[in-house]
Amino acid sequence: MAETEETEQSREEALRRLLADAVEVQLAALKAGISFWTEWIEQTSVFVQSATKSLSTFNAEDQETKDVLLELVDAGRASIRAMTEIPRNTATRFIEELDRIEEQKAEAAKKAAKKRPRKKSAKKAASAKRKAKKRGTAKRPRRATRVKD
Amino acid sequence: MAEGFEEELDQLKTFLQAWVEGSNQEMKPLLAWQFLGRSKYFRPVTLFACHAAMSDAPSGPSPIRAAAAIEMVHNVSLIVDDILDRSRYRRGKLTLHCRFGMLPALMASGYVAADAYELVDKNAFAIRRVAELFRRLAAAEILQWRLRRHPLGIEDWRMIAGEDTGSMFEACACLGTGDETLRRFGHLLGMLYHGCDDVGDVRGTLALGGGGEEDLRDGILTLPAAITIRDPEMALHFREPTPAGLEQLLAGMQASLPAAEGYLDTIAAEAEAEASRAARSPDVLIDLVRNTRKLSV
Structure with a gap:
């Protein structure tokens, strides 16, 4: 009889601990959620303030529109970084964007090249390049030190 | 820079010396040339500082091995960088490829990379961090x-x-603590170091290495350049450099230095706040941030 009571008590204790743990987890999740949204609202507000300030200077004569745009772009990116804290995702999107611009530029260059009269045939150009390489006069791209020591 | 970690650095130097001694006969002179000269050991110091900030235990064999692995990864990146730049000198002496030739230098870099992994082969977390570092460094170079x-x-x-640079210091922080606690601190410290080096180049601080003019000619986005090219005219010079345009850009970059220093102060403050938030004993990390910040001024 005493043994049954003891078992029941320990079961109750286990249940109590389980419930306490669950509440703790729920509270932590809630706290994290609140903190996320608070930060999100703060960051959005900072960006909106910065954007409003920059946009309001568009009409002012003393500042170049392009300059203001650059500031706005920077503020936008800062906002994205601060909000998400996942710079690699931002970087990926940013690189994709650059890729798209580069593709457009390459397409435009291709079209422009088609319109221009060709100075030298590809065959001749390749042969000149080979000759220059043989003579050791071919231009090699230089590159400055990038890795920080 | 290395204040308070002299003992650990001595242990690291002894470890590297023994590693060079025990290496393949063909490699020994190359490794001795590359590793037993002058080095700032800033990355190992970061690793030791992060270890000290989270643990009271002295740096045992594990942090020393991890520091050696980091120093090796860093040297692989320097060897490859010197080959691509066709640099003749590094740390006041001939670069590895100039002293021993292109093929031996390239092969040595592969040998060092393999040994870096082997040094941490008992620790799955460390292996993953080294692999992550190599991947990120490679991608960052292409991106830049x-x-x-x-x-x-x-x-x-x-x-x-x-x-x-941030990825390298993240790895130092993670390997120093054995977990992710100080990863963000490492990231900020690396970025600070990178920015101080950028500003130092413009100031002509030769002690930090690199070259501001070369970066400018190649159109590399340094911190002073990023501030200067907010001016659309400067942005045009940056995009299509001419001798006269480069001179204007350099002048613009010198003028941008107070703004660049201000931005570096912001990063330093972020790093200090992160150290205070995440570390058990943040003082050692705050000292590290302050010493790093001094590099540009």
């Missing part, structure tokens, strides 16, 4: 080269510096 001459902004500089 591909984005040259693009008139980008400070946020873009932050992203590049974070992936380039």
